[in-house]
Amino acid sequence: MATILVVDDELGIRGLLSEILSDEGHTVELAENAAAARAARERLRPDLILLDIWMPDVDGITLLKEWSGAGLLTMPVIMMSGHGTIDTAVEATKHGAIAFLEKPITLQKLLRAVEQALARNAPRPPAPPPMPSWARGTDTVFAAPMPALAPLSSHVGLSAHSGPAPEQLFHLDRPLREARDAFEKSYFEFHLAKENGSMTRVAEKTGLERTHLYRKLKQLGVDISRNKRTA
Incomplete structure (x- = not known):
């Protein structure tokens, strides 16, 4: 199972996502703002980050750009928003996000997005030996x-x-x-x-x-x- 960092300023969203992902066997770390997210990313090196766009101090897109510019996107990032637009989703993708989830997030969409992101980031098997x-x-x-x-x-x-x-x-x-x-x-x-x-x-x-x-x-x-x- 994976270590997943959930970054969202809403306590209820953090708690709900933590409960769902923990039930799936994942280890979940929570961050309520960009400062806590930076510290958790550095400390845990998570396998996946769920990142809310609208936060009071630094928004998710800005934080994503910061990580991308510093070469710190060593894990997949899924963006979340209750007020997102197509332009926002395109911008997030351009800066390294691999998926965009619109709130309220359904259980099925969440688990499918997490599964696909982790599969994409899984180590690839070694190349087969040369063909005779x-x-x-x-x-x-x-x-x-x-x-x-x-x-x-x-x-x-x-x-x-x-x-x-x-x-x-x-x-x-x-x-x-x-x-x-x-x-x-x-x-x-x-x-x-x-x-x-x-x-x-x-x-x-x-x-x-x-x-x-x-x-x-x-x-x-x-x-x-x-x-x-x-x-």
């Missing part, structure tokens, strides 16, 4: 991870640099069929190396019939004999 290169444009490279494995040497008796790596890079700036074929070729070469060139085990791993698997490898240009020699 593969999502920003067409001339990109896509990293397609294979199943998580221990180093190839522990699986197939090869050195860690032999055979295809568990992760391959694929350029996406190409027709879909070419990109898909490149992925499938690397996928089958990986499993052939992992299974020591065993077509039976590769068929089981990939869920394909052996006949279909042979046709697929031939279509993709996978050198079966090379994988068997490597194994």
Whole structure:
């Protein structure tokens, strides 16, 4: 909840607004004139100020200009008046007020204005991290991870640099069929190396019939004999 400063020379208005805002869970500080408002603003650094326009010593517009000129409007300000005009509202907005409430202030309008002002002044979440290169444009490279494995040497008796790596890079700036074929070729070469060139085990791993698997490898240009020699 927020700390709200209510500045109004009428005791009844201050009491009513304090009661309503306190019931909403806010901490409310009251000031009956500009001098008290200055002191409260400096002491509390409130999250929101409700500022009456017509006050006996210094009017609200003058006080708003003073804060604005000194760079002290670090919080939203909502102006209030029972005798306001369009010109008054425009002037208040020009000097930093974000809303204008006409008296008598209804409960619904008050709570809506306070909610909107506090939401506007709420800290913004941190910016999301930069989008990965593969999502920003067409001339990109896509990293397609294979199943998580221990180093190839522990699986197939090869050195860690032999055979295809568990992760391959694929350029996406190409027709879909070419990109898909490149992925499938690397996928089958990986499993052939992992299974020591065993077509039976590769068929089981990939869920394909052996006949279909042979046709697929031939279509993709996978050198079966090379994988068997490597194994």
